[in-house]
């Protein structure tokens with residue numbers, strides 16, 4: 317499976333339950349990568365989406381430990397039940413889309429990470445693991461910098477090399 321995330325210079329991903337910045341170009345990139353695929357997210361991330369609703373044109377799966385939690389999509393209440401649920405899909409079609417807890421839990425199952433890197437530091441309270449400090453992850457692709465909303469950012473791709 318794959319992770320997809322937008323990070324700042326310090327690999328920060330969110331603050332107060334929201335993204336650090338809204339970049340239309342990154343949203344387009346996210347939609348292109350995940351359209352028609354399976355997206356896996358934590359309950360907090362689902363609730364941060366517009367209207368707290370699952371993303372259109374994708375199979376949404378949400379994780380919550382609350383066995384009574386209801387959403388307009390599949391809900392799994394543990395890592396094991398998610399992995400069982402995912403058995404019916406091609407693993408290459410599964411995207412882990414956050415937030416911090418869910419990335420931490422499922423990065424060990426990912427072989428690819430699409431990381432949008434913003435060349436700015438934000439105040440933040442949620443982070444992604446710094447893959448530049450991990451021997452088993454390698455940067456394989458870095459796109460040209462883009463400028464939007466007063467920040468430079470670029471699309472990168474990391475691969476697990478074991």
Ligand SMILES: NC(=O)c1ccc[n+]([C@@H]2O[C@H](COP(=O)([O-])OP(=O)(O)OC[C@H]3O[C@@H](n4cnc5c(N)ncnc54)[C@H](OP(=O)(O)O)[C@@H]3O)[C@@H](O)[C@H]2O)c1
Nearest residue numbers: 322330333334335358359360361380381414415416417418
């Ligand atoms: N920059 C990006 O690309 C990006 C992407 C996504 C999200 N974000 C940001 O990340 C932040 C949210 O991250 P977060 O870490 O607070 O929350 P999260 O990972 O979205 O969701 C956490 C919730 O998921 C459930 N959960 C976690 N592990 C579980 C497990 N093993 N089994 C079952 N359920 C599990 C729990 O729900 P219950 O409490 O219901 O049990 C937990 O409270 C927000 O600021 C959001 O904007 C950023």
